[in-house]
Amino acid sequence: MSLVVVGSIAFDTVRTPFGERERMLGGSAVHFSLAASFFTDVRVVGPVGEDFGDSEYSALTERGVNTDDIEQVDGGKTFFWQGHYDFDLNTAHTDDTQLGVFGEFQPKLSDASKQADALFLANIQPDLQREIRRQCPEAKLAGLDSMNLWIETARDSLAGAISDVDLVLMNDAELRMFTKKANLVQAARAVREMGPRMVVAKQGEYGAALLTEDGFFALPGFPLEEVLDPTGAGDSFAGGFLGYLDAHAGSDLGEDVLRRAMTYGSVMASFNVQEFGTERVRRLTHDEINQRFDEFKQMTHFEAVPLEPRVVG
Amino acid sequence: MSLVVVGSIAFDTVRTPFGERERMLGGSAVHFSLAASFFTDVRVVGPVGEDFGDSEYSALTERGVNTDDIEQVDGGKTFFWQGHYDFDLNTAHTDDTQLGVFGEFQPKLSDASKQADALFLANIQPDLQREIRRQCPEAKLAGLDSMNLWIETARDSLAGAISDVDLVLMNDAELRMFTKKANLVQAARAVREMGPRMVVAKQGEYGAALLTEDGFFALPGFPLEEVLDPTGAGDSFAGGFLGYLDAHAGSDLGEDVLRRAMTYGSVMASFNVQEFGTERVRRLTHDEINQRFDEFKQMTHFEAVPLEPRVVG
Numbered sequence: 001m002s003l004v005v006v007g008s009i010a011f012d013t014v015r016t017p018f019g020e021r022e023r024m025l026g027g028s029a030v031h032f033s034l035a036a037s038f039f040t041d042v043r044v045v046g047p048v049g050e051d052f053g054d055s056e057y058s059a060l061t062e063r064g065v066n067t068d069d070i071e072q073v074d075g076g077k078t079f080f081w082q083g084h085y086d087f088d089l090n091t092a093h094t095d096d097t098q099l100g101v102f103g104e105f106q107p108k109l110s111d112a113s114k115q116a117d118a119l120f121l122a123n124i125q126p127d128l129q130r131e132i133r134r135q136c137p138e139a140k141l142a143g144l145d146s147m148n149l150w151i152e153t154a155r156d157s158l159a160g161a162i163s164d165v166d167l168v169l170m171n172d173a174e175l176r177m178f179t180k181k182a183n184l185v186q187a188a189r190a191v192r193e194m195g196p197r198m199v200v201a202k203q204g205e206y207g208a209a210l211l212t213e214d215g216f217f218a219l220p221g222f223p224l225e226e227v228l229d230p231t232g233a234g235d236s237f238a239g240g241f242l243g244y245l246d247a248h249a250g251s252d253l254g255e256d257v258l259r260r261a262m263t264y265g266s267v268m269a270s271f272n273v274q275e276f277g278t279e280r281v282r283r284l285t286h287d288e289i290n291q292r293f294d295e296f297k298q299m300t301h302f303e304a305v306p307l308e309p310r311v312v313g
Numbered sequence: 314m315s316l317v318v319v320g321s322i323a324f325d326t327v328r329t330p331f332g333e334r335e336r337m338l339g340g341s342a343v344h345f346s347l348a349a350s351f352f353t354d355v356r357v358v359g360p361v362g363e364d365f366g367d368s369e370y371s372a373l374t375e376r377g378v379n380t381d382d383i384e385q386v387d388g389g390k391t392f393f394w395q396g397h398y399d400f401d402l403n404t405a406h407t408d409d410t411q412l413g414v415f416g417e418f419q420p421k422l423s424d425a426s427k428q429a430d431a432l433f434l435a436n437i438q439p440d441l442q443r444e445i446r447r448q449c450p451e452a453k454l455a456g457l458d459s460m461n462l463w464i465e466t467a468r469d470s471l472a473g474a475i476s477d478v479d480l481v482l483m484n485d486a487e488l489r490m491f492t493k494k495a496n497l498v499q500a501a502r503a504v505r506e507m508g509p510r511m512v513v514a515k516q517g518e519y520g521a522a523l524l525t526e527d528g529f530f531a532l533p534g535f536p537l538e539e540v541l542d543p544t545g546a547g548d549s550f551a552g553g554f555l556g557y558l559d560a561h562a563g564s565d566l567g568e569d570v571l572r573r574a575m576t577y578g579s580v581m582a583s584f585n586v587q588e589f590g591t592e593r594v595r596r597l598t599h600d601e602i603n604q605r606f607d608e609f610k611q612m613t614h615f616e617a618v619p620l621e622p623r624v625v626g
Contacts, residue, residue, distance in 0.1 A: 038626060058595040064625025084333040182400040184518070185538040206519040207496070209533065217613050220531035225498045246396065259615035293617060299529050300613050302572035304606060308598040312350060312377025 002041045003246040004139075006132050007122025007235070008079050008102060009046040009070065012277060016086040017281065018228045024277035025056050028122035028145070029080060031232030034281045035239025035268040038289060040235045040246040042239075043113050045069040045132070047101040059282060064159060069113050074100035089230050089273075090204045094276075099211040109135045111211050114274035118246040120238060121165070123147050126157035134276045143167030143242055145234065152177045163195040172201040172209070175219045185211065198258070200241065202234050208269075210262050215269075217259050229276040232268040236281060240268030249304035267292045315354045316559040317426045317452075318345045319445050320435025321360040321392050321415060322383065324591060327579050328397040331541045335589035338369050340392060341458070344545030347594045348552025350376040351602060353559040355552075358382040358445070359427050360414040372595060378456035382426050389414035402586075403517045422448045431559040434478070436460050439470035446477045453562065456480030456511075456555055458547065464491045476508040482551050485514040485522070498524065498548040511571070513554065513578075514576035515547050519583075523575050530572050532609060535583035542589040546582040549594060553581030554605070568582060580605045 010027030014020065031046040043066040048056075052072060060067050077100035083092050106129060121129040121144040131145055136142070142165040143227055150158050151174060158178070162168055168175075168191050176182055179190040186200040188211035199211045209218040237278045244261040245253060274280045323340030327333065346357040348383060356379040361369075365385060373380050390413035396405050432449045434457040442457055449455070455478040463471050464487060471491070475481055481488075483503050489495055492503040501512040501524035512524045546625040557574040558566060574598040582601055587593045 003451065010371060039620070040623075062625075064623070075432065082481060089495070162320075182402070183538060183540070185536045189538075205529075206516060207533075209536075211536070216536040218520075218533035218536075218612065219613070220520075221467070221522070223498045223529040223531075225502075227496070256616060259620060264620075282611060286620060289477055291618070297615065297617050300615075302530070302576060302610065302613075303569060304610050305573060306603055307352070307577075307599060307606070310351065310377070312375075 001235070001246050001249045002043065002116045003036055003108070003118045003120065003242060004027045004043045004045060004116035004136065005036070005120045005122060005239075006034065006045040006107060007124055009044070009052070010079040010081055011046050011051075012231060013080075013082040013238045014229055014231055015278060016089065016229050017085070017087050018226070019276065022285065025059050026081065026232060026277050028232070029233045030060070030278065031235035031272065031281070032120060032239040033060060033065045034063055034278055035236040035272070036243030036246070037065050038268075038286065039240065039243030039264065040285065042066065042243070043069055043112060043116065045107060045109060047071045047073055047076070047105045049073055049101050052078045055214065059278065063282065069110050071108070073101040084232070089135065089227050090160050090203035092231065094245040107132050107135070110208070114138070117141070117249045118242055120242050121145070121161070122141055122235060122238070125196070126150050126154050126161040127160040128163060130157070141166055141170055141242070141245060141253075142293060144168050145238060146174065146178075148174055148177060154255055159194065162191065165196055167200065168196045169200040169241070170202065172203050173232070175199070175201055176255040184209070185216070200262070202237060208237060208266060209260060212258070214255055217255075219266050219300060222292065222296065224274060226271065227273045230273045231310060233272045237265040237269040241265035249303070263293055264289070266296060314557060314559050314562045315429050316349055316431045316433065317356045317358060317449065318342045318349070318433045319339070320437055322343060322357070322361050322365070323392040323394055324364075325544060326395040327542055327589060328543055329542050331486045331539070332401050332589065333569070334589045339394065339590050341545070343373070343546045343591065344394040344585065344594070345433060345435055345552040346373065346378045347376050347584070347591055348549040349408045349556030349559075350378050351581075351597065351599065352553065352556030352577065354471060355379065355556070356382055358422060358426060359421060360384045360386055360389070362386055362391040362414050364390045372414055372591065375463060377408045382423050384421070386414040396544070397542065401544050405544065415493070419611060420445050420448070423599065424564070427451070427455070431555055432456070433555050434458070434474070435548060435551070439463050439467050440473040442474040443470070443477060446474070452624070453529065454479055454555070454558060456482055456551070458482050458551060459487065461487055461490060469506050471506065475504065478509055480511040480513065482513040482554070483515065485516050488512070488514055497522070497624035498529070515550060521550060521579060523571060525571070527568055530544035530568075530575060532579050532581060532613065533576055535605065535609065536578065537587060538584065540586045543586045544590065546585045549585035550578040550582040555579035556586065575593065576609050577602070579609060
């Protein structure tokens with residue numbers, strides 16, 4: 001089992017109603033790989049600049065993430081994102097984006113990464129996603145995320161990238177936007193007709209839904225009284241989801257495994273948002289993960305008692 | 314067991330992307346009582362005009378709903394609502410409202426209704442809700458719904474009405490608006506601190522959540538590929554929920570009963586939206602209800618398999 005993720009490695013400056021942090025380690029590939037590291041062997045692929053130092057590498061290697069495919073560009077600057085959230089923490093407002101080395105990123109995967117069993121193409125330009133997919137022909141499970149920017153500016157490329165993967169994991173609003181279908185069941189069907197056999201709709205605080213040929217499964221978001229910073233929640237979800245699936249590579253990914261993967265994704269996302277950036281996930285323990293998994297089960301479980309007919313009229 | 318509902322009895326003219334109906338039987342008390350009639354004895358309270366005829370009464374009495382407390386006003390006109398939905402079926406756009414007899418409504422409950430075990434105050438002016446609550450001192454379970462109009466124009470009255478009931482069942486956006494808390498867990502806590510021990514947050518297509526002192530339970534919306542008309546879905550939910558609870562009046566309303574009530578509420582709401590107005594619920598069968606209950610269980614069920622620790626770093 002081995003899982004490769006390609007995406008942004010970044011410094012994030014984030015302000016929410018509950019605090020502010022400057023130049024935290026962030027980016028989709030970072031959040032994904034930290035979450036996935038609790039489940040499987042992870043390799044992270046992406047470019048960084050000279051400003052990416054030992055403490056940033058350590059944050060990944062301490063969790064066992066392989067960083068051999070991080071390409072450090074001489075004289076370059078690491079991707080930088082600055083944003084804020086208002087009291088409605090569902091919407092990120094971007095204040096500044098500096099692509100840095102990400103603007104010229106041409107992925108060159110090592111042989112080890114090309115042999116990966118599973119691949120996640122985090123939210124990057126879809127032609128890059130397709131190129132990386134081509135470099136990993138062995139991956140029996142490939143997924144991608146995307147965003148409104150690519151739906152608007154690179155729709156055909158994104159359609160091509162989607163046709164190359166097994167799993168599409170996107171915000172439900174973006175699934176609707178991409179398929180031009182307001183109904184989520186119809187939107188997921190339209191995506192599946194392009195190739196992927198699984199669609200995961202991320203629904204923010206409402207949780208996430210899995211739509212496959214075989215059925216529908218949904219979990220609410222974990223009911224947190226305090227959300228400090230939602231940045232990276234979707235990537236932590238994807239990391240938990242694909243990390244768990246990769247740990248079961250070789251076995252049949254039946255509905256029961258997929259549902260547990262959804263739950264682990266939800267668990268990782270829920271921890272992600274409880275503190276800023278990667279702070280909470282970096283010091284997570286397996287016991288905490290198992291405990292929250294059980295809480296998810298507890299808060300969604302109910303028993304059927306058949307209803308007796310009533311005679312009326 | 315007996316359940317009284319007070320709310321609007323109406324004619325609705327509705328247009329959605331999938332069709333149009335003129336002057337259908339509608340109104341919150343009608344949708345509620347039809348749904349609740351599958352679970353318990355229901356009495357409906359509200360005013361109608363001379364235009365409310367035998368076929369409208371029959372729609373209720375055929376489902377065993379007691380209409381003795383429907384007050385028919387000589388020379389009056391039944392409440393009329395006209396609205397439409399765009400492709401995003403989550404938002405109702407009101408095109409016309411004619412209060413008719415509802416503008417002068419002064420509830421006078423019969424002795425039978427005053428003895429009710431359970432009471433639902435559908436979305437009407439909160440001073441009327443308080444007056445009706447006073448007329449039903451025997452009700453061991455009282456719930457209410459409300460809307461943004463009353464939060465904006467009659468906030469103190471609504472706060473008083475809420476303090477008089479056991480259950481608040483509102484859209485989550487309105488719970489946030491009323492409590493001025495963006496976080497749903499905090500919003501529900503603020504409502505519970507006013508008196509009610511149960512808060513149900515209706516979340517449209519995302520389903521519904523139950524927040525009590527003891528915990529959190531949530532169900533997704535039923536994944537329908539076709540939603541024809543969402544009008545009345547929230548009232549059908551409330552009817553299923555309170556109908557099931559009233560059928561268990563006298564027993565302890567523990568978490569297991571509450572969760573089944575949430576599921577029956579979700580079942581009734583999901584049927585409500587599959588056709589226009591009351592069309593689908595009126596010809597529902599108990600077998601169909603039981604089957605969809607099982608489908609809800611199937612689509613939310615998963616088994617835990619404890620995660621083994623991984624040694625990393």
